[in-house]
Amino acid sequence: MQAMPKLLGDSWQSLRVWRVWLFLGVQDIKARFRRSAIGPLWILLNMSLFVVGAGVLYGVMINQPMKILLPYLVAGFTLWGFIVSSLTESGWAFVNAEGYIKQFCYPKQIYLMRTLVSSTIILLITLPAIIPVQLFFRTFSIVGWLLALPGLLLLLLAVLGHITVCAYLGVRFRDLPHAANGILQVAFFVTPIMYPARLLQERHLAWIYQLNPFYYLLEVARHPILQGTLAAPETYAGAVLYILLVWLLAGLVAKSLDSRVVILL
Amino acid sequence: MRDIYLRLRGVGMTFEGQTGVDDGLKAWLTRRFIKDPAKPQRYRVEALKDINLDINQGERVGLMGLNGAGKSTLLKVMAGIYPPTAGGVERRGHICPMFEFATGFEMNQSGWDNIRVRGLLLGMSPKEVESKLPEIAEFTELGEFLSYPVRTYSTGMFIRLAFAVSTSINPEILLLDEVMGAGDIRFAEKAKKRMFEFMEQGKILVFSSHNADLLATFCKRTIWLDKGRVVADGPTAEVTEMYRSMAAQ
Numbered sequence: 001m002q003a004m005p006k007l008l009g010d011s012w013q014s015l016r017v018w019r020v021w022l023f024l025g026v027q028d029i030k031a032r033f034r035r036s037a038i039g040p041l042w043i044l045l046n047m048s049l050f051v052v053g054a055g056v057l058y059g060v061m062i063n064q065p066m067k068i069l070l071p072y073l074v075a076g077f078t079l080w081g082f083i084v085s086s087l088t089e090s091g092w093a094f095v096n097a098e099g100y101i102k103q104f105c106y107p108k109q110i111y112l113m114r115t116l117v118s119s120t121i122i123l124l125i126t127l128p129a130i131i132p133v134q135l136f137f138r139t140f141s142i143v144g145w146l147l148a149l150p151g152l153l154l155l156l157l158a159v160l161g162h163i164t165v166c167a168y169l170g171v172r173f174r175d176l177p178h179a180a181n182g183i184l185q186v187a188f189f190v191t192p193i194m195y196p197a198r199l200l201q202e203r204h205l206a207w208i209y210q211l212n213p214f215y216y217l218l219e220v221a222r223h224p225i226l227q228g229t230l231a232a233p234e235t236y237a238g239a240v241l242y243i244l245l246v247w248l249l250a251g252l253v254a255k256s257l258d259s260r261v262v263i264l265l
Numbered sequence: 266m267r268d269i270y271l272r273l274r275g276v277g278m279t280f281e282g283q284t285g286v287d288d289g290l291k292a293w294l295t296r297r298f299i300k301d302p303a304k305p306q307r308y309r310v311e312a313l314k315d316i317n318l319d320i321n322q323g324e325r326v327g328l329m330g331l332n333g334a335g336k337s338t339l340l341k342v343m344a345g346i347y348p349p350t351a352g353g354v355e356r357r358g359h360i361c362p363m364f365e366f367a368t369g370f371e372m373n374q375s376g377w378d379n380i381r382v383r384g385l386l387l388g389m390s391p392k393e394v395e396s397k398l399p400e401i402a403e404f405t406e407l408g409e410f411l412s413y414p415v416r417t418y419s420t421g422m423f424i425r426l427a428f429a430v431s432t433s434i435n436p437e438i439l440l441l442d443e444v445m446g447a448g449d450i451r452f453a454e455k456a457k458k459r460m461f462e463f464m465e466q467g468k469i470l471v472f473s474s475h476n477a478d479l480l481a482t483f484c485k486r487t488i489w490l491d492k493g494r495v496v497a498d499g500p501t502a503e504v505t506e507m508y509r510s511m512a513a514q
Contacts, residue, residue, distance in 0.1 A: 099369030175291060
């Protein structure tokens with residue numbers, strides 16, 4: 001059987017039943033916080049503690065004014081969380097849906113979209129945490145947030161590609177999420193999240209972020225939010241190039257594993 | 266009205282894999298880069314071989330055969346859950362599969378939300394689900410338990426919930442895999458009645474059963490599968506007779 005036309009047909013049908021995956025994704029979030037009184041605020045609380053702690057410490061260490069550093073940390077941290085979950089938790093997207101995949105006929109791509117929905121909701125809860133910080137330091141700019149939209153859209157596309165790759169591979173290699181977690185911990189330190197990219201530049205280590213695809217994904221959204229202007233064209237180009245590569249990989253992985261998913265589960 | 270049909274042409278289904286090895290990334294990398302003298306054991310099961318079937322609108326077809334003959338696999342191929350490894354399946358009409366009642370729940374969500382999820386996955390629109398909610402809830406007789414997370418449910422309660430949702434839809438092509446006998450005696454009686462009504466509604470019905478009387482009640486046509494092949498395909502009385510005489514040997 002031709003794998004590619006089936007894959008495209010299935011994906012198209014999945015998009016058309018958006019109500020199903022939207023509902024599943026929203027339910028996942030609701031269920032996750034059902035038994036806690038402050039619900040999703042937990043994520044915010046955790047992050048604020050971390051950012052304030054790290055911000056004060058780092059601010060002194062690398063001699064950065066809080067006014068710049070704190071919004072930078074919050075933005076970097078929330079966006080990074082979004083990327084990480086797309087590469088780790090999504091490895092269970094199909095595995096967790098085993099009971100559904102084996103008894104209902106909807107194409108399994110709906111479980112990829114469900115994962116995208118729930119992690120996007122988390123992002124939408126945490127991202128606005130930048131606003132009070134920006135208001136406090138009087139650096140808030142509505143224009144910047146609007147200019148961040150194309151970047152956020154790119155990020156969304158990249159994340160969907162990640163989810164696809166990881167969900168399929170996660171069925172074949174059940175320990176993938178753990179492996180990915182380890183690698184991402186290293187990636188966290190070599191990506192300008194806790195420190196500005198300029199710091200690497202000054203030490204002639206610019207290649208560390210220039211060769212790091214995550215840097216471009218972060219910057220296309222982070223730069224406009226913080227600076228109020230679009231990111232540099234080459235940043236967008238880097239992000240787009242990376243997305244194309246991820247989607248190419250996603251297509252190859254999906255093509256070779258699509259018919260085996262239900263058997264491997 | 267459009268025609269509803271199921272067509273299988275030269276369908277084969279082979280399961281391949283390896284036994285006794287760790288399936289993780291670590292194991293794979295080790296095998297890949299360090300030549301492992303202990304080769305993993307491969308297995309190959311031909312669950313279906315060269316199946317050709319035409320099932321047209323209005324037909325009710327029974328599937329019989331010993332355990333492991335390929336009945337469930339055939340139903341899953343018809344449903345599109347298993348992609349066949351040979352041949353092709355053409356289907357026109359909305360498929361309603363009823364294979365399992367004990368899996369596919371969101372354990373931390375309430376009975377109500379699980380009804381919604383199952384309804385959507387079976388192809389109902391959100392509006393339809395909401396309008397059928399009271400009727401489904403009543404049939405399950407789960408009462409206030411519906412507000413509890415389903416991880417507190419017993420097996421019987423899972424079955425009631427899943428059964429009630431599955432039988433509340435309007436099926437075009439209904440595929441059933443030995444799903445009779447749901448729940449306790451009282452519920453089983455009620456379920457049987459509802460099931461029969463439900464089976465009457467299907468424009469195409471394919472169901473597997475070991476119960477010859479049930480097959481005789483519902484199906485003019487019965488297919489006997491053995492070792493993944495169609496042994497006989499014809500009027501129910503004849504096929505069950507052949508099956509019986511084989512089993513008697």
